[in-house]
Amino acid sequence: MTELLAGRVAFITGASGGLGAHFARLLSRNGAAVAVSARRLERVAALAEELIAAGGRAIALRLDVADAHAIGPALDQAQAALGPVDILVNNAGMGGEGMALDLSIEDFDATFAVNVRGTYFAAREAAARMMAAKIEGRIVNIASIASHTVLPGLSAYCGSKAAVAMLTRGFAREWARQGIAVNALCPGYIETGINDFWWPTEGGQRQLKGFPRRRLMDAGDLDAAFLMLAGPAARTITGSVITIDDGQSLPGGG
Numbered sequence: 191m192t193e194l195l196a197g198r199v200a201f202i203t204g205a206s207g208g209l210g211a212h213f214a215r216l217l218s219r220n221g222a223a224v225a226v227s228a229r230r231l232e233r234v235a236a237l238a239e240e241l242i243a244a245g246g247r248a249i250a251l252r253l254d255v256a257d258a259h260a261i262g263p264a265l266d267q268a269q270a271a272l273g274p275v276d277i278l279v280n281n282a283g284m285g286g287e288g289m290a291l292d293l294s295i296e297d298f299d300a301t302f303a304v305n306v307r308g309t310y311f312a313a314r315e316a317a318a319r320m321m322a323a324k325i326e327g328r329i330v331n332i333a334s335i336a337s338h339t340v341l342p343g344l345s346a347y348c349g350s351k352a353a354v355a356m357l358t359r360g361f362a363r364e365w366a367r368q369g370i371a372v373n374a375l376c377p378g379y380i381e382t383g384i385n386d387f388w389w390p391t392e393g394g395q396r397q398l399k400g401f402p403r404r405r406l407m408d409a410g411d412l413d414a415a416f417l418m419l420a421g422p423a424a425r426t427i428t429g430s431v432i433t434i435d436d437g438q439s440l441p442g443g444g
């Protein structure tokens with residue numbers, strides 16, 4: 191436990207597993223009250239119970255970020271339970287796997303609805319509330335090395351994450367005067383539910399051997415940068431898109 195984020199309230203999307211659950215535990219360990227949201231309510235409810243049992247403050251909320259109209263009311267519920275939201279983590283995301291010639295229109299739309307539209311409207315709804323409460327808030331968007339790297343078979347995902355990186359800079363500019371810091375993290379590959387089907391395959395093993403360090407990352411490798419962007423250190427950091435990828439997006443493979 192640290193006091194870095196004591197008195198702060200965080201809202202995180204897609205907290206039912208993977209990186210979202212990891213960030214929720216990290217925020218809580220550092221003193222923030224945390225609203226954990228996702229579509230799978232039973233999973234975020236169990237996570238909130240875990241955080242409370244460890245001495246934290248938390249609430250679980252069902253939220254599908256593709257339903258833009260549901261985002262504002264979820265933020266209001268979080269505020270009613272925990273207080274005004276200081277930190278938004280736009281973490282919900284989906285893979286949108288498929289070669290461009292094969293990807294269905296529905297899968298393309300779903301990928302952009304979650305990764306781009308969800309990020310856009312969650313940021314907007316949270317920023318409006320931060321301004322109303324005169325909070326110098328923090329918005330951390332979870333982008334990806336896909337924001338700036340071509341990943342074969344993932345053009346829709348890459349396009350959506352490039353959009354997240356540019357939204358980050360646009361929001362940062364629009365809300366700079368109000369003291370809201372908007373930044374993005376671009377993680378390299380970490381084994382989670384979004385990609386665990388891939389690594390045991392021949393293609394997955396080949397890709398892994400092409401990484402300069404021939405390994406995946408751990409979620410904990412993001413902690414220092416994440417806390418910097420979510421905490422007081424981001425007072426003068428806004429519009430930054432920070433890659434933490436163990437060199438995976440460096441050209442030339444292994």
Ligand SMILES: NC(=O)c1ccc[n+]([C@@H]2O[C@H](COP(=O)([O-])OP(=O)(O)OC[C@H]3O[C@@H](n4cnc5c(N)ncnc54)[C@H](OP(=O)(O)O)[C@@H]3O)[C@@H](O)[C@H]2O)c1
Pocket residue numbers: 203204205206207208209210227228229230231233253254255256281282283284304332333334335376377378379380381382383384385
């Ligand atoms: N793992 C990596 O290597 C990696 C690398 C770079 C970036 N990222 C990014 O990190 C973020 C987290 O991914 P992850 O790796 O932790 O994958 P994950 O284990 O599959 O988690 C994805 C999360 O997003 C949530 N989600 C999906 N659709 C949603 C929707 N419509 N509304 C609300 N929540 C939704 C899921 O919750 P529900 O299904 O319960 O709604 C789940 O909690 C994503 O934005 C991903 O693109 C991951």
